[in-house]
Amino acid sequence: MPIKQVHSIPAHVDRIWNLAPHPTLPLLATATSDKAAQIYSLNTYFPVAQLDGNHKRSIRSVSWKPKTGGNSEVVLATASFDGTVGIWIRDNDRFVQDVGSTGVIDDSGSIGLEEWEFVASLEGHENEVKGVDWSCEGTYLASCSRDKSVWIWEADESNEEFECLAVLQDHTQDVKHVAWHPNEELLASASYDDTIRLWREDDDDWVCSGEIIGHRSTVWCIDFDKMTGDGEARLVSCSADETVRVWSRQSMTGKIGSRDFPSTFRSDPVSENWQQEAILPQRHSGPIYAVSWSGRSGRIVSVGADGLLIVYQEVNKGEWVVIAEEEDAHSVFEINTAVWSKKWKSTAPHGQEGGAEKDETNPDNEEIIITGGDDGNINIWEVTIQK
Amino acid sequence: MSAILSAQDLNDFIGPGLACINPVVVNRSDTNQGATEIQIDSSGNPVEVSVDDGLSNTTATAATQLTPAQINLSDCLACSGCITSAESVLVSLQSHTELLSILRQSRGESAEKDLNGKESKNPKQVFVASISHQSRASLSAAFNISVDAVDAKLVTLFRDILGFQYLVGTGVGRQVALAYSAQEVLLKSGKKSDSPSVVQKTPVLASICPGWICYVEKTHPHVLPYLSAIKSPQQITGSLLKRLIREERGVSADEIYHVSVMPCFDKKLEASRPDFVTGEGVRDVDCVITTKEVVQLLLDENLDFMNISEAGDARTGGLQAMAPKLWPVEKSWESSDGSSSGGYLWHVLAALGDEITRSESKPTDLKVVPGKNSDMVEYHLVAIDGGKEVIVAKAAQVYGFRNIQNLVRKLKTGVKTGGRTVLSARAKKSGTATSTATLAPTEYDYVEVMACPGGCINGGGQIGAPTTDGDAVGLREWRDMVENKYRGMRSSAVDRYAVQHWAETIWGSDIDSLVRTSYRAVEGFDAKDGVPAVLVGDKW
Numbered sequence: 001m002p003i004k005q006v007h008s009i010p011a012h013v014d015r016i017w018n019l020a021p022h023p024t025l026p027l028l029a030t031a032t033s034d035k036a037a038q039i040y041s042l043n044t045y046f047p048v049a050q051l052d053g054n055h056k057r058s059i060r061s062v063s064w065k066p067k068t069g070g071n072s073e074v075v076l077a078t079a080s081f082d083g084t085v086g087i088w089i090r091d092n093d094r095f096v097q098d099v100g101s102t103g104v105i106d107d108s109g110s111i112g113l114e115e116w117e118f119v120a121s122l123e124g125h126e127n128e129v130k131g132v133d134w135s136c137e138g139t140y141l142a143s144c145s146r147d148k149s150v151w152i153w154e155a156d157e158s159n160e161e162f163e164c165l166a167v168l169q170d171h172t173q174d175v176k177h178v179a180w181h182p183n184e185e186l187l188a189s190a191s192y193d194d195t196i197r198l199w200r201e202d203d204d205d206w207v208c209s210g211e212i213i214g215h216r217s218t219v220w221c222i223d224f225d226k227m228t229g230d231g232e233a234r235l236v237s238c239s240a241d242e243t244v245r246v247w248s249r250q251s252m253t254g255k256i257g258s259r260d261f262p263s264t265f266r267s268d269p270v271s272e273n274w275q276q277e278a279i280l281p282q283r284h285s286g287p288i289y290a291v292s293w294s295g296r297s298g299r300i301v302s303v304g305a306d307g308l309l310i311v312y313q314e315v316n317k318g319e320w321v322v323i324a325e326e327e328d329a330h331s332v333f334e335i336n337t338a339v340w341s342k343k344w345k346s347t348a349p350h351g352q353e354g355g356a357e358k359d360e361t362n363p364d365n366e367e368i369i370i371t372g373g374d375d376g377n378i379n380i381w382e383v384t385i386q387k
Numbered sequence: 388m389s390a391i392l393s394a395q396d397l398n399d400f401i402g403p404g405l406a407c408i409n410p411v412v413v414n415r416s417d418t419n420q421g422a423t424e425i426q427i428d429s430s431g432n433p434v435e436v437s438v439d440d441g442l443s444n445t446t447a448t449a450a451t452q453l454t455p456a457q458i459n460l461s462d463c464l465a466c467s468g469c470i471t472s473a474e475s476v477l478v479s480l481q482s483h484t485e486l487l488s489i490l491r492q493s494r495g496e497s498a499e500k501d502l503n504g505k506e507s508k509n510p511k512q513v514f515v516a517s518i519s520h521q522s523r524a525s526l527s528a529a530f531n532i533s534v535d536a537v538d539a540k541l542v543t544l545f546r547d548i549l550g551f552q553y554l555v556g557t558g559v560g561r562q563v564a565l566a567y568s569a570q571e572v573l574l575k576s577g578k579k580s581d582s583p584s585v586v587q588k589t590p591v592l593a594s595i596c597p598g599w600i601c602y603v604e605k606t607h608p609h610v611l612p613y614l615s616a617i618k619s620p621q622q623i624t625g626s627l628l629k630r631l632i633r634e635e636r637g638v639s640a641d642e643i644y645h646v647s648v649m650p651c652f653d654k655k656l657e658a659s660r661p662d663f664v665t666g667e668g669v670r671d672v673d674c675v676i677t678t679k680e681v682v683q684l685l686l687d688e689n690l691d692f693m694n695i696s697e698a699g700d701a702r703t704g705g706l707q708a709m710a711p712k713l714w715p716v717e718k719s720w721e722s723s724d725g726s727s728s729g730g731y732l733w734h735v736l737a738a739l740g741d742e743i744t745r746s747e748s749k750p751t752d753l754k755v756v757p758g759k760n761s762d763m764v765e766y767h768l769v770a771i772d773g774g775k776e777v778i779v780a781k782a783a784q785v786y787g788f789r790n791i792q793n794l795v796r797k798l799k800t801g802v803k804t805g806g807r808t809v810l811s812a813r814a815k816k817s818g819t820a821t822s823t824a825t826l827a828p829t830e831y832d833y834v835e836v837m838a839c840p841g842g843c844i845n846g847g848g849q850i851g852a853p854t855t856d857g858d859a860v861g862l863r864e865w866r867d868m869v870e871n872k873y874r875g876m877r878s879s880a881v882d883r884y885a886v887q888h889w890a891e892t893i894w895g896s897d898i899d900s901l902v903r904t905s906y907r908a909v910e911g912f913d914a915k916d917g918v919p920a921v922l923v924g925d926k927w
Contacts, residue, residue, distance in 0.1 A: 123796065124792050124796070163759070163793050163825070163826075164789045164790075164792040164793050164796075165759075165760075165789060166789050167788045167789050167792065203761075203863070204759070204760035204761050205760065205840070269861060269862075
């Protein structure tokens with residue numbers, strides 16, 4: 001079998017909407033119909049924190065602030081159907097150690113949960129917030145909502161005071177997902193209006209610099225290629241039209257952030273031109289809810305309403321093949337989210353199979369796929385095909 | 388010329404809400420509802436009849452009379468909910484066609500009949516138009532002629548072609564608004580020796596922008612106590628015009644039709660606010676048309692603006708004759724210092740500065756502190772005391788939805804306010820730690836708030852940038868060009884005391900009824916009352 005399930009966490013009673021692994025720590029955040037996000041350890045697969053007491057409706061999306069420089073804070077953003085985005089910071093005096101241990105052990109020897117502090121609530125959206133994402137250096141936070149708008153926020157150093165930088169209303173329908181480029185200050189958003197839009201800063205305002213039209217139905221999710229060269233950009237999108245497509249940027253004008261790209265006139269409005277590079281081999285027979293592009297292997301995973309989990313690999317630029325396919329990955333339930341994650345060294349809990357040791361010589365073993373579905377389970381998968 | 392008009396940019400910068408403000412509520416609590424259908428009875432009224440097993444029950448007892456669902460323009464524009472491109476094009480196009488039809492009607496060319504087939508009494512007899520400075524600047528930039536030439540052509544257009552008896556600029560209304568706004572802030576801040584008549588909360592927020600007002604009333608009622616109570620120039624002009632013309636011509640107010648040319652569509656809403664209608668149903672402003680609609684009107688009537696002759700010696704002869712007798716004509720067409728949205732902040736700080744100089748004999752100066760974007764600027768009024776500068780008042784200019792977001796958030800009690808400097812993202816990248824002003828509303832005496840980025844000069848109803856090849860101009864550049872036309876206008880200082888004296892002489896001692904208004908929270912649709920039958924944006 002090219003893919004195997006190595007673990008399953010019966011995490012929630014109700015559906016899991018979204019999962020996010022921390023960029024550098026073995027932590028996984030979950031967004032569920034509970035009004036509380038949960039944090040799991042990716043070493044032990046045990047829960048280490050529950051972030052409750054703030055949101056009044058389901059959490060739809062979660063995003064970790066990238067750890068930058070000397071700032072050692074661990075910060076999570078939660079997007080909720082109650083119309084707000086919550087900002088949470090881990091109490092650094094009481095948290096599960098990064099490597100090895102199984103929880104905060106108190107005096108009686110039993111495992112406790114971490115303490116997290118709710119520090120800010122970003123209000124302004126008119127209704128359900130569907131997506132949230134931090135930019136590559138943690139400078140900006142983007143949120144999107146059923147109110148058709150994308151908002152960009154900036155935090156101060158304490159992460160407690162957020163200023164609204166832009167309210168972007170170019171989409172004509174519900175915006176489902178936002179994602180930032182891995183190293184440029186370029187934002188992409190996916191919408192019920194069948195388009196993907198790109199956003200950049202122009203002078204002191206954010207504008208829509210490009211539009212990707214091609215999908216014939218709601219675009220549910222997008223993810224950027226993390227292995228592109230300087231100045232390049234590619235993204236993958238999945239849609240209710242049952243296709244997964246890869247798009248690449250052909251040209252652009254104007255600056256990105258503080259970097260100048262060649263442009264004929266300095267006063268050119270920022271714009272960029274994206275073209276479809278590939279439609280991945282079609283396997284899904286229902287809306288595809290999530291895609292994720294691995295920053296380690298360059299592989300793409302997609303999941304959807306049909307319960308299929310598909311892994312694709314690029315054999316030549318623009319040419320993709322399916323290397324693994326799993327049916328009923330969450331039994332009869334729809335799968336809402338899939339993410340690639342670093343595989344953390346883990347001791348198999350309670351003698352369960354699947355806790356393979358990290359293989360330094362084989363980079364393929366370094367990553368796992370984590371999926372969440374309507375069954376409330378978090379499933380962990382390993383692709384066993386060599387690259 | 389048709390390139391100037393673009394139906395799709397009817398964007399007043401604050402996005403529409405999703406749920407209709409006047410929804411048809413379906414009461415889920417009714418337990419005796421089986422299947423029903425709607426029929427028309429013998430007298431043409433809609434009735435709801437129950438359906439049993441597929442057969443409708445048309446006996447009198449089984450049918451319930453239905454009241455027709457009603458929604459009128461005021462409701463719709465108040466909501467700014469579902470009125471987006473398509474509908475608002477229709478609405479806006481109706482306005483200048485409405486004007487033309489009323490003009491024809493008054494000339495006896497056509498008669499309006501009411502529902503019973505009778506001709507409506509009181510066709511309008513006297514037509515007056517007022518035009519905003521921003522609209523004149525827009526026309527000046529679009530046709531690439533001077534503002535004076537625009538004014539001269541407007542006289543010919545309104546007087547000779549359309550048959551108006553009066554045409555004025557909104558400068559007089561603006562001067563009155565500026566004078567009373569400054570007084571309002573002085574009284575509130577305690578920096579004036581007169582006894583305060585009304586004490587307002589700090590900061591006072593400008594209330595000239597109807598888009599901003601609607602947004603506050605509908606979404607952020609906690610901001611209501613901060614709003615300035617002073618009416619906008621559009622409304623003050625309307626009240627004054629109708630009073631003066633009524634007396635001058637011996638007609639009743641409802642025989643006067645006042646059209647105002649404005650830079651945005653939200654001004655239509657302002658004109659139809661219930662606060663601005665008298666007991667007899669007379670509105671201070673009967674119809675607002677945007678600058679774009681003036682162009683559309685010319686197109687519809689096959690007129691070429693450039694070919695309209697300039698009424699000779701317009702500045703004195705033409706304009707003078709087009710104003711009511713007691714109207715200070717020059718001031719009507721002159722602009723004022725400060726921002727191209729009217730200069731409210733400028734005048735408030737100038738008045739505060741004058742007061743300091745007068746009472747404490749200290750000179751004052753104005754410092755400008757840019758915010759993190761061009762639509763957010765802080766101003767500090769400093770008094771110079773023995774060589775040292777002491778900040779005596781602060782004010783800010785907050786334009787655009789994204790900055791308004793930060794303003795309303797910081798005015799919520801319990802929210803930590805600014806004061807803390809946010810390192811601008813650009814500064815972080817370049818390595819220098821220059822700080823810019825963050826919005827700190829509780830420290831300000833006044834905030835000039837406008838919904839449109841760039842302010843009124845960039846209103847949603849202004850003529851857009853030329854887009855044909857060779858003539859194409861970028862949006863920023865176009866905004867600057869229109870702004871320059873505005874700056875090129877003659878402007879005069881506002882002598883607060885002279886203005887107030889004039890207003891009180893013309894209007895009478897009940898000056899509050901001329902210059903003050905009030906706001907209220909719009910009762911939103913509450914989910915517990917039932918469920919709306921349709922949410923805008925629902926796909927069928």
